Amino acid sequence: MNAPVSTKPRPIQALPDQLISQIAAGEVVERPSAVVKELLENALDAGSTQVSIRLEEGGVKRIAITDNGRGIPPDELPLALARHATSKIASLTDLENVATLGFRGEALASIAAVAAVTVTTRTADAPHAWQIVGSHQGTVSPSSGAHGTTIDVQDLYFNTPARRKFLKSEQTEYGHCAEVVRRIALARPDVSFTLSHNGKTIDHWNVSDMAKRCAHILGNEFAEARLPLDEAGGPLRLHGYIGLPTASKARADAQYFYVNGRFVRDKLLLHAVRSAYQDVLHGDRFPSYALALDLDPALVDVNVHPSKIEVRFRDSRTVHQFVFHAVQRALAQTSGSAPPPAAAAEVPQPAAPAWRPQQASFGSQLAPSATFSPSPFPPGSRYDAPGVAQRTDSYGALFAQREDAAAPIAPLPASTPASADPDEEHPLGFALAQLHGIYILAQNRRGMVLVDMHAAHERILYEQLKRALDASVDGQQMQVQPLLIPVTFYADAVEVGTASEHQETLQALGFDIAVMSPTTLAVRSIPTLLKNADAQTLARDVLRDVREFGGSRVLVERRNELLGTLACHTAVRANRILSVPEMNALLRQMEQTERADQCNHGRPTWVQLDIAALDKLFLRGQ
Numbered sequence: 001m002n003a004p005v006s007t008k009p010r011p012i013q014a015l016p017d018q019l020i021s022q023i024a025a026g027e028v029v030e031r032p033s034a035v036v037k038e039l040l041e042n043a044l045d046a047g048s049t050q051v052s053i054r055l056e057e058g059g060v061k062r063i064a065i066t067d068n069g070r071g072i073p074p075d076e077l078p079l080a081l082a083r084h085a086t087s088k089i090a091s092l093t094d095l096e097n098v099a100t101l102g103f104r105g106e107a108l109a110s111i112a113a114v115a116a117v118t119v120t121t122r123t124a125d126a127p128h129a130w131q132i133v134g135s136h137q138g139t140v141s142p143s144s145g146a147h148g149t150t151i152d153v154q155d156l157y158f159n160t161p162a163r164r165k166f167l168k169s170e171q172t173e174y175g176h177c178a179e180v181v182r183r184i185a186l187a188r189p190d191v192s193f194t195l196s197h198n199g200k201t202i203d204h205w206n207v208s209d210m211a212k213r214c215a216h217i218l219g220n221e222f223a224e225a226r227l228p229l230d231e232a233g234g235p236l237r238l239h240g241y242i243g244l245p246t247a248s249k250a251r252a253d254a255q256y257f258y259v260n261g262r263f264v265r266d267k268l269l270l271h272a273v274r275s276a277y278q279d280v281l282h283g284d285r286f287p288s289y290a291l292a293l294d295l296d297p298a299l300v301d302v303n304v305h306p307s308k309i310e311v312r313f314r315d316s317r318t319v320h321q322f323v324f325h326a327v328q329r330a331l332a333q334t335s336g337s338a339p340p341p342a343a344a345a346e347v348p349q350p351a352a353p354a355w356r357p358q359q360a361s362f363g364s365q366l367a368p369s370a371t372f373s374p375s376p377f378p379p380g381s382r383y384d385a386p387g388v389a390q391r392t393d394s395y396g397a398l399f400a401q402r403e404d405a406a407a408p409i410a411p412l413p414a415s416t417p418a419s420a421d422p423d424e425e426h427p428l429g430f431a432l433a434q435l436h437g438i439y440i441l442a443q444n445r446r447g448m449v450l451v452d453m454h455a456a457h458e459r460i461l462y463e464q465l466k467r468a469l470d471a472s473v474d475g476q477q478m479q480v481q482p483l484l485i486p487v488t489f490y491a492d493a494v495e496v497g498t499a500s501e502h503q504e505t506l507q508a509l510g511f512d513i514a515v516m517s518p519t520t521l522a523v524r525s526i527p528t529l530l531k532n533a534d535a536q537t538l539a540r541d542v543l544r545d546v547r548e549f550g551g552s553r554v555l556v557e558r559r560n561e562l563l564g565t566l567a568c569h570t571a572v573r574a575n576r577i578l579s580v581p582e583m584n585a586l587l588r589q590m591e592q593t594e595r596a597d598q599c600n601h602g603r604p605t606w607v608q609l610d611i612a613a614l615d616k617l618f619l620r621g622q
Contacts, residue, residue: 032059058173189213243288254288276327431583437575455599
């Protein structure tokens with residue numbers, strides 16, 4: 001490495017105002033999108049209901065933002081471009097209770113230090129507009145213009161070419177500007193926004209409600225797979241929309257979180273939401289959401305970062321827990337008893353996997369002894385299913401477990417749906433057949449339901465295991481199944497040592513794994529919920545996780561991953577032929593299970609095709 005160049009010491013001296021402004025601009029004006037953000041925030045703080053954003057060459061050549069807000073009196077125009085001048089705070093108390101988006105009093109001054117700025121403004125009582133060009137030292141002169149303010153920023157970094165050469169391509173810089181506009185527009189559906197680039201209108205959002213604005217910005221895919229959320233607790237309120245796990249993405253580019261109307265990228269809030277999704281989302285997928293947290297401005301510090309994209313809460317733990325539980329409760333409502341997430345207005349046309357040939361008939365895939373339930377709908381109605389064999393006398397039999405059944409699907413109390421609306425009591429309907437040993441075909445009042453039997457049963461078992469483990473933590477005894485003949489298997493020294501060292505953890509999980517010899521372990525009992533699974537496989541999985549993460553972490557931090565693994569091993573497997581009573585028992589359990597719309601990995605467990613979609617598929621009525 002080269003030695004540092006020796007320079008002659010300089011005396012301490014005050015920096016020129018222009019250089020001070022350019023240094024400050026380095027913090028505020030990182031790229032064109034930062035200018036767009038600051039000017040939009042000022043427009044909204046001025047009470048605007050219409051905002052127009054015009055960009056040229058990605059915002060480098062020009063950024064012009066026009067609003068219909070209150071405007072600036074002519075005698076205050078020079079101060080608007082002066083450093084540390086603002087109408088939004090006047091004391092430390094104001095700073096600790098910031099309720100506006102912009103407040104630092106240096107944005108316009110910093111922008112004017114690195115670009116050519118023209119401000120044209122007119123208040124409601126002014127006979128005409130006024131204009132100032134350049135900086136706070138410019139002359140205020142009469143001009144023409146409607147009520148509101150237009151700030152025209154041209155030739156960004158014209159006087160600091162070293163900064164300009166670090167900018168990316170025109171399209172990249174435009175993309176950053178457009179994302180800033182989308183973030184702010186999503187938070188303010190009560191304001192109309194128009195975005196144009198190089199003379200072409202790109203986006204326009206009329207005044208609307210949050211649901212419509214959210215659909216316009218995040219897209220129809222999110223709009224069709226979202227859950228509303230509005231929950232309050234003490235001084236906190238969380239509202240907006242969260243995407244179903246089926247709307248997850250490979251990138252975290254559809255995550256919008258606002259604190260008192262300000263878009264933030266706060267690690268604490270991101271972690272709270274991510275933790276709430278951990279039960280229903282695969283590890284490499286990211287949830288989509290648009291959430292707003294409202295609280296007393298005194299309880300949050302928004303002045304911890306120059307771009308104001310990070311915040312600090314006075315009671316961060318309380319905020320984290322409130323957000324976590326609010327999102328978790330909303331996701332817990334996604335059970336089989338809830339309306340389908342996306343009623344089939346359009347029939348999906350997925351490509352058939354290459355390894356599975358298409359068949360015109362599924363009859364050969366059913367077990368020879370399979371029975372079919374009668375239609376629960378009135379005879380002759382369009383929901384009735386003539387042609388389906390009707391060999392079951394009573395629906396009560398559908399909820400009784402067959403004595404010779406090998407599948408671990410628990411029976412439910414007998415009931416007769418004929419006396420009530422079957423769509424109200426049983427939204428997932430009643431099973432008709434099993435397809436390819438993988439899917440359950442059912443009929444409900446809306447149309448046809450397809451269920452992935454393994455994914456659905458996996459979610460049911462997983463939720464049951466969680467409740468059982470939570471009960472044991474609260475002092476209740478987890479139900480275990482002693483094995484009539486203990487299952488012995490060869491184990492290496494590490495497995496034997498783990499079983500010996502972590503007996504309390506294993507017992508808390510419902511396992512009794514005894515050391516029989518230096519190379520042999522015996523499984524003497526397992527959780528009752530897993531009684532039909534392979535005891536040796538379960539034991540090895542438990543020992544592996546306990547060894548890798550430690551006993552305490554498995555029960556706290558890693559318990560969901562472990563329980564998910566156990567549920568996956570125990571759930572009914574593909575190609576296991578189920579009887580109609582077993583299939584209906586599974587449907588009933590889905591309707592009573594939280595988060596039953598997705599398996600533990602975030603995949604859907606069932607889909608609904610309504611009658612209109614089926615009619616469209618077969619061109620009926622056309």
